Amino acid sequence: GVGFEPPAGTRAPSTGFTVDAVRTLGVRGGLTRQALGARAAGAAVSGPSLLGWRVVRTSHAALLERARASYAALPVTSRARKVRLDVRVFGAAGGPLKALFRSGEDEVTMRSEAPLALASKRALDAQVLREQLGRVGETPFTLGTVDAAGLAPGLFLPISELNRLRQAATDELMTRRDWAREADLAERAAAIEAAVREVAVQPRASTATPSDGSPLAPFALRASVYDLGDARAAAAAGATEIILDPFLRHPTPPLARVRALADDLRAEGVALRLRTPTIVRPAERRVVDKWLALGLPTLTGHLGLLAELGGAGNDVAGDYALNVFNAHTAAELFALGASHLTLSVELTVDEMTQLVEPWGGAGFDALVYGRPEGMTIEHCVLSAAFDRTPTTCRDLCVQKHANVAITDPHGYTFAVATDSACRNRLLHSRPVDGSEYLPRLWRAGIRGYQLVFNVPDTPVSDVVGATRRALDALAGHARPDLAAVRAAVGPAFTRGHFARAV
Numbered sequence: 001g002v003g004f005e006p007p008a009g010t011r012a013p014s015t016g017f018t019v020d021a022v023r024t025l026g027v028r029g030g031l032t033r034q035a036l037g038a039r040a041a042g043a044a045v046s047g048p049s050l051l052g053w054r055v056v057r058t059s060h061a062a063l064l065e066r067a068r069a070s071y072a073a074l075p076v077t078s079r080a081r082k083v084r085l086d087v088r089v090f091g092a093a094g095g096p097l098k099a100l101f102r103s104g105e106d107e108v109t110m111r112s113e114a115p116l117a118l119a120s121k122r123a124l125d126a127q128v129l130r131e132q133l134g135r136v137g138e139t140p141f142t143l144g145t146v147d148a149a150g151l152a153p154g155l156f157l158p159i160s161e162l163n164r165l166r167q168a169a170t171d172e173l174m175t176r177r178d179w180a181r182e183a184d185l186a187e188r189a190a191a192i193e194a195a196v197r198e199v200a201v202q203p204r205a206s207t208a209t210p211s212d213g214s215p216l217a218p219f220a221l222r223a224s225v226y227d228l229g230d231a232r233a234a235a236a237a238g239a240t241e242i243i244l245d246p247f248l249r250h251p252t253p254p255l256a257r258v259r260a261l262a263d264d265l266r267a268e269g270v271a272l273r274l275r276t277p278t279i280v281r282p283a284e285r286r287v288v289d290k291w292l293a294l295g296l297p298t299l300t301g302h303l304g305l306l307a308e309l310g311g312a313g314n315d316v317a318g319d320y321a322l323n324v325f326n327a328h329t330a331a332e333l334f335a336l337g338a339s340h341l342t343l344s345v346e347l348t349v350d351e352m353t354q355l356v357e358p359w360g361g362a363g364f365d366a367l368v369y370g371r372p373e374g375m376t377i378e379h380c381v382l383s384a385a386f387d388r389t390p391t392t393c394r395d396l397c398v399q400k401h402a403n404v405a406i407t408d409p410h411g412y413t414f415a416v417a418t419d420s421a422c423r424n425r426l427l428h429s430r431p432v433d434g435s436e437y438l439p440r441l442w443r444a445g446i447r448g449y450q451l452v453f454n455v456p457d458t459p460v461s462d463v464v465g466a467t468r469r470a471l472d473a474l475a476g477h478a479r480p481d482l483a484a485v486r487a488a489v490g491p492a493f494t495r496g497h498f499a500r501a502v
Contacts, residue, residue, distance in 0.1 A: 238468030310337020361445020370452025
């Protein structure tokens with residue numbers, strides 16, 4: 001195989017073809033001229049237009065053939081990972097054949113039903129025994145040594161009897177292997193269960209925050225937004241805490257306006273929390289520190305920031321990007337100073353209830369609405385599409401194309417947010433709606449609920465208001481109107497992993 005790569009700075013695509021034959025045309029002045037016999041595709045890349053291109057060999061038939069031959073030459077045991085089976089046989093004329101089959105630590109003894117007799121033709125010897133006892137077929141064994149020192153010479157036993165001994169022995173050894181494996185699995189399961197029970201659980205305070213002048217709300221309804229107008233709308237609709245992500249999109253809001261928002265919300269009994277980026281390079285820390293200087297509580301999916309801020313005694317919560325997937329992870333993050341933790345968005349509702357059980361649900365949030373960030377892309381979609389240099393093309397994401405989406409081959413469209421570090425955050429194609437699971441989460445003791453609004457034109461007031469009324473009903477031991485929440489969400493949603501495991 002031969003490939004051709006264009007010179008640097010050109011936009012021509014790479015090409016290539018398979019070579020079937022090579023013929024030397026001549027040698028002159030140190031230059032060898034050759035003709036390559038190729039399939040039809042080669043004709044499109046021949047000629048002087050390829051002068052200056054880089055030529056690479058993409059495959060080598062002889063090398064591939066040597067690789068195939070080396071694999072075929074491997075013994076079956078190397079490829080099938082079979083275990084060794086050693087056999088010792090004993091016996092004398094008129095008595096049964098006694099055979100000891102040993103594999104690892106397991107050993108079984110088998111005796112023939114027919115007695116050994118003097119051989120009239122071919123006697124039992126090492127060759128006959130290896131031939132018959134080595135027919136282990138699809139079993140996990142391969143024949144090792146056959147020791148016939150304890151067998152008198154010149155004896156005969158029907159081949160069918162040798163086959164029966166071999167079959168019975170391998171069946172018994174496989175049964176013992178299964179017993180041993182089942183015992184190992186039971187021991188492992190018991191060790192895991194004990195480890196789960198031994199989670200270092202420290203009592204957690206309620207996740208509730210003051211709301212509407214009441215002494216203490218029985219739950220926390222947290223609305224995560226990037227727009228200051230959405231922040232005020234969510235607070236007016238009943239959110240007990242606003243999580244502001246000023247880094248999600250260009251441009252970031254002015255610090256003065258965020259301070260004013262914090263003051264206004266505080267007057268209404270609503271807390272304001274700052275969401276940090278999940279990725280913070282050392283060169284970007286100065287920008288993040290400017291926002292941390294506001295002194296607001298924080299939500300972070302950055303493990304280092306959580307440890308730093310939590311260790312300093314700050315109110316820092318763990319975001320879903322930390323992937324709190326089991327109780328041990330939760331205990332470690334609480335030990336690092338997390339005030340509360342958002343459960344992994346990859347957990348089913350059953351797994352959520354199991355995870356929070358050691359704490360009775362206290363200290364945990366569940367994301368029940370919104371588009372989680374599926375991934376963070378270092379290379380900007382917009383700059384690539386318009387052939388611009390990243391970090392110097394903010395006119396694209398700020399002025400000309402503030403709302404960007406990409407569509408996959410199956411037709412699903414994913415919103416893309418260009419954040420303050422010129423990275424792209426790829427958001428889920430549809431919002432997750434876990435409203436139908438609110439009663440189960442409530443019964444598990446979970447009192448923190450997060451709604452995420454990270455795309456434009458989302459019905460913030462409707463979703464927050466309907467969710468708040470459902471939680472108020474649960475707190476009052478009444479039946480929540482979950483249909484109203486679903487109606488506010490709209491028809492385009494997914495239940496995510498609430499009902500479907502990863």
